[in-house]
Amino acid sequence: xxxxxxxxxxxxxxxxxxxxxxxxxxxxxxxxxxxxxxxxxxxxxxxxxxxxxxxxxxxxxxxxxxxxxxxxxxxxxxxxxxxxxxxxxxxxxxxxxxxxxxxxxxxxxxxxxxxxxxxxxxxxxxxxxxxxxxxxxxxxxxxxxxxxxxxxxxxxxxxxxxxxxxxxxxxxxxxxxxxxxxxxxxxxxxxxxxxxxxxxxxxxxxxxxxxxxxxxxxxxxxxxxxxxxxxxxxxxxxxxxxxxxxxxxxxxxxxxxxxxxxxxxxxxxxxxxxxxxxxxxxxxxxxxxxxxxxxxxxxxxxxxxxxxxxxxxxxxxxxxxxxxxxxxxxxxxxxxxxxxxxxxxxxxxxxxxxxxxxxxxxxxxxxxxxxxxxxxxxxxxxxxxxxxxxxxxxxxxxxxxxxxxxxxxxxxxxxxxxxxxxxxxxxxxxxxxxxxxxxxxxxxxxxxxxxxxxxxxxxxxxxxxxxxxxxxxxxxxxxxxxxxxxxxxxxxxxxxxxxxxxxxxxxxxxxxxxxxxxxxxxxxxxxxxxxxxxxxxxxxxxxxxxxxxxxxxxxxxxxxxxxxxxxxxxxxxxxxxxxxxxxxxxxxxxxxxxxxxxxxxxxxxxxxxxxxxxxxxxxxxxxxxxxxxxxxxxxxxxxxxxxxxxxxxxxxxxxxxxxxxxxxxxxxxxxxxxxxxxxxxxx
Numbered sequence: 001x002x003x004x005x006x007x008x009x010x011x012x013x014x015x016x017x018x019x020x021x022x023x024x025x026x027x028x029x030x031x032x033x034x035x036x037x038x039x040x041x042x043x044x045x046x047x048x049x050x051x052x053x054x055x056x057x058x059x060x061x062x063x064x065x066x067x068x069x070x071x072x073x074x075x076x077x078x079x080x081x082x083x084x085x086x087x088x089x090x091x092x093x094x095x096x097x098x099x100x101x102x103x104x105x106x107x108x109x110x111x112x113x114x115x116x117x118x119x120x121x122x123x124x125x126x127x128x129x130x131x132x133x134x135x136x137x138x139x140x141x142x143x144x145x146x147x148x149x150x151x152x153x154x155x156x157x158x159x160x161x162x163x164x165x166x167x168x169x170x171x172x173x174x175x176x177x178x179x180x181x182x183x184x185x186x187x188x189x190x191x192x193x194x195x196x197x198x199x200x201x202x203x204x205x206x207x208x209x210x211x212x213x214x215x216x217x218x219x220x221x222x223x224x225x226x227x228x229x230x231x232x233x234x235x236x237x238x239x240x241x242x243x244x245x246x247x248x249x250x251x252x253x254x255x256x257x258x259x260x261x262x263x264x265x266x267x268x269x270x271x272x273x274x275x276x277x278x279x280x281x282x283x284x285x286x287x288x289x290x291x292x293x294x295x296x297x298x299x300x301x302x303x304x305x306x307x308x309x310x311x312x313x314x315x316x317x318x319x320x321x322x323x324x325x326x327x328x329x330x331x332x333x334x335x336x337x338x339x340x341x342x343x344x345x346x347x348x349x350x351x352x353x354x355x356x357x358x359x360x361x362x363x364x365x366x367x368x369x370x371x372x373x374x375x376x377x378x379x380x381x382x383x384x385x386x387x388x389x390x391x392x393x394x395x396x397x398x399x400x401x402x403x404x405x406x407x408x409x410x411x412x413x414x415x416x417x418x419x420x421x422x423x424x425x426x427x428x429x430x431x432x433x434x435x436x437x438x439x440x441x442x443x444x445x446x447x448x449x450x451x452x453x454x455x456x457x458x459x460x461x462x463x464x465x466x467x468x469x470x471x472x473x474x475x476x477x478x479x480x481x482x483x484x485x486x487x488x489x490x491x492x493x494x495x496x497x498x499x500x501x502x503x504x505x506x507x508x509x510x511x512x513x514x515x516x517x518x519x520x521x522x523x524x525x526x527x528x529x530x531x532x533x534x535x536x537x538x539x540x541x542x543x544x545x546x547x548x549x550x551x552x553x554x555x556x557x558x559x560x561x562x563x564x565x566x567x568x569x570x571x572x573x574x575x576x577x578x579x580x581x582x583x584x585x586x587x588x589x590x591x592x593x594x595x596x597x598x599x600x601x602x603x604x605x606x607x608x609x610x611x612x613x614x615x616x617x618x619x620x621x622x623x624x625x626x627x628x629x630x631x632x633x634x635x636x637x638x639x640x641x642x643x644x645x646x647x648x649x650x651x652x653x654x655x656x657x658x659x660x661x662x663x664x665x666x667x668x669x670x671x672x673x674x675x676x677x678x679x680x681x682x683x
Contacts, residue, residue: 006086006118008044011037015055015065016076023061028172028186030087034061051075084191086118092188093117094127095166098135098152099196101142102163103233105240107149138162139585139620155620156237156244158351160284164229165353167192173357177221180206180228197232205231208269214262222355227289231266234281244284247619254283263289288352306345311380312337315396318376323369325404333403340395348386351584351617356391362398363390369404370397379645385583385590387652413442414500417456419466421449426467426483433485434465440497463496524639531601531640532673534561537666539607545614549573552591552606552629561631564597568631571595582616583651586658587623589614590651592630592644601640602631603647605661605669626662646676 004012011026026037041055041063048054053067053075065072088096097113113124128150132142140154140162152159167176175186179193193202205228214227237243254260263286267277315337316328327333347354356362363370374393381388416434420427427446434441447455452470464470464478479496481489538555542548553569556562571593575581581589611623628651630644650657660672 004044004047006083007032008040010087011040012044012048012055012075015063016072020062020064023057023063026063028175030089032089048075083118084187085116085195088117088188090127092170092192093119094131094134095170096192096195097124097127098131099163099166099192101131101150101152102159103196103236103240104151105242107143107151109149110144135162137585156242157619160230160233160237160244161351161353163233164226167229168353168355168357173222173225173355177225180225182206193232197236201232201235204270204273204275205235208266208273212262212266212269222357223289226355227285230285230288231270234277234285235270235275238277238281243278243280245280246283246287250287250619251280251283254286257286259289260286287350308338308341308345309334311341315373315376315380316400318380319372319400322372322376323404325407327400327403327407330403330407333399337396337399340399344392344395345384345386348384348392349617351620354389354391354395356394358398359391359394362394366397366401369401370394373397373400378649379642382645382648382652383592385581385648385652414438414440414462414497415460416441416444417452417459417461417464418444418446419449419452419464419468419470420446420483421468422483430465430467430481430483430485434493437485437490438493438497462500463493465493520639524637527600527637527640528643528677531603531643532670532677534559534600535603535605535666535670535673537605537607537669539609542608543610545576545612546573548606548608548612548627549591552604552627555606556602556604556629556631561599561602562597563599564595567597568593568595582614582622582624583658584617584622586651587611588626588628588651588658588661589624590628590630590648592632592648594632594634594636596634598631598633601633601636601644602629603644603673604629607662628661643677646679647673650676 007030010030014021014026023034023037026032027034030037038057041057045054048067051067051071051074053065053071055063055065057063085093085096101108110121110124110128113119113127114121117124128142128144135142135152135154138154138161139158140152142150143153144150170176170192171186171189175189177183179185179189209228209231214224260283263282266285267282270277312334313328316330316333320326320328344354370393373396374388374390377388377393377396418427418431418434420430424446431444431446434444445455445459445461449466449468449470452464456464462477465481466478467481467483469480470478477496479489479492481493536555536559538551540548540551542551549569549572553562553565553572556568557565562568572591575591575593581591583590606627606629608625608627611625613621614624616622628647630647632640632644657672657676660669664672
């Protein structure tokens with residue numbers, strides 16, 4: 001069988017050892033199309049013909065093998081085991097390369113990867129180019145030199161967050177979790193874990209996790225899988241002497257949590273297995289896997305005074321306007337979203353990956369709603385310098401979709417009128433039968449034959465059931481039924497309900513059509529014009545953040561935009577102390593607040609000669625030399641807030657805008673701001 005390619009050998013080996021199975025299994029394992037597999041099967045069968053063996057596929061694409069048993073056994077023995085790394089797709093190969101570089105103590109040579117993946121040097125070189133581009137957004141840098149090899153440089157925090165994210169990108173979540181729970185293990189997933197961590201360490205951690213009850217992770221397989229990966233990573237990093245170090249005040253807070261006791265117990269069990277994990281590593285595990293109930297009153301963590309309920313209300317009010325469903329009054333939704341946003345802000349502040357295994361299905365199933373929520377949340381999250389990831393939009397979409405469906409279900413209960421001349425007792429029996437038979441039926445009223453016209457004039461009924469023929473002005477929603485509900489009656493009512501639902505579903509599609517907001521007043525347009533005209537670019541020789549804020553406050557006071565310097569100064573400092581103002585990876589910070597001491601909304605840019613080291617995502621710092629300032633009033637109009645939101649989004653998503661803020665002149669920046677305001681894409 002040596003004349004078969006590695007992929008063909010893998011397919012043949014799978015068919016020989018698995019017995020009957022569907023072709024989709026190979027599609028998932030090899031990440032190739034059905035057509036490619038059929039082509040490979042044709043080539044395999046040509047080789048097998050001389051052995052009187054054939055691989056069949058039926059109309060459902062189920063594969064099976066037929067032929068002489070002795071010949072089949074002989075092929076099994078002669079078939080060399082194909083190295084799994086040879087079978088990886090280009091994307092999977094690059095993920096494995098990154099994982100190895102992130103966990104290797106020493107630089108690795110390109111020739112090492114050529115041999116491992118059975119590819120030429122040119123392929124590895126292209127892989128490294130793609131990897132280098134991919135890691136820029138993670139604040140990681142690829143170093144490669146001919147005599148040195150290849151390595152990845154950056155903070156330990158960013159390296160670990162990236163590695164966990166890569167595992168979730170490697171294969172569908174069901175394959176990953178099956179590996180953890182020892183289900184039907186995907187050989188490619190197994191190969192990834194063995195390459196990165198080694199089989200011995202994996203077995204040890206699996207056995208330990210089986211004997212520790214992490215009750216606060218119950219029902220959260222994503223978190224549990226993350227714990228599994230992070231433990232293996234801590235073991236590997238400790239062995240490489242690449243321990244993560246956290247600020248002392250963070251450690252002190254974590255050590256007092258109940259959750260830490262479980263992690264501490266985990267450390268003791270590892271120690272019994274001759275695996276020593278330092279305290280900083282255990283604290284990191286607890287921090288990473290926190291249930292988000294604990295927020296710490298220091299500058300390293302997310303704002304403890306953010307009103308998440310207000311954010312939830314703002315989100316639901318904006319979405320309600322666009323889908324014509326008033327979800328803003330749903331108290332349970334507001335509460336659930338507030339808790340979810342608390343978790344999200346925590347994760348994004350620490351630079352942690354939001355994992356959502358259902359994101360592709362959500363995008364497909366709720367495509368229009370997803371787009372609306374993405375547009376709304378981009379503006380709102382940008383105020384906190386967060387670029388909202390698709391996975392997070394997906395979770396919010398799920399919350400909103402449930403609320404919308406609940407409202408629609410309540411509004412779509414079919415309202416029924418029963419006409420029964422035989423008396424109230426008979427009518428009640430009929431009502432009970434109808435209620436029991438059809439869940440879609442909501443309110444049921446009973447009326448005599450004499451009063452039917454007056455009753456229908458006063459109330460709008462979806463369906464009228466009568467036990468006698470009725471000369472009624474509206475016939476399309478009238479069904480004559482027996483007192484005892486025959487099978488024919490049930491079928492007629494079922495058909496009516498099905499048609500009723502279909503007609504309403506067509507109307508539902510209109511719910512998710514965005515509408516232009518034409519309620520902007522001339523005053524608001526003039527206010528926006530004033531804000532653009534007042535834009536200014538200033539340079540300061542401030543050598544501390546305090547000096548800079550004093551400079552800014554004095555400056556806007558002089559142009560009569562800020563009336564109370566002390567109040568404004570206090571609000572700015574509070575925002576900086578409690579939350580992240582840095583736009584990660586840009587050397588630019590956003591300073592914004594709302595106060596009634598502001599006379600008109602204001603946007604300005606302030607540059608300094610000597611960069612300031614300021615806190616960025618996680619526990620990293622970044623040198624900042626450019627500050628964009630945005631001030632608004634407490635009762636600012638929705639139109640102005642949307643404009644400021646667009647500017648915030650541009651800071652996060654448009655590199656050209658960021659570079660302009662750092663290097664361009666007043667006129668060019670002002671022109672760019674006008675383009676941002678006039679861009680209707682997200683309106």
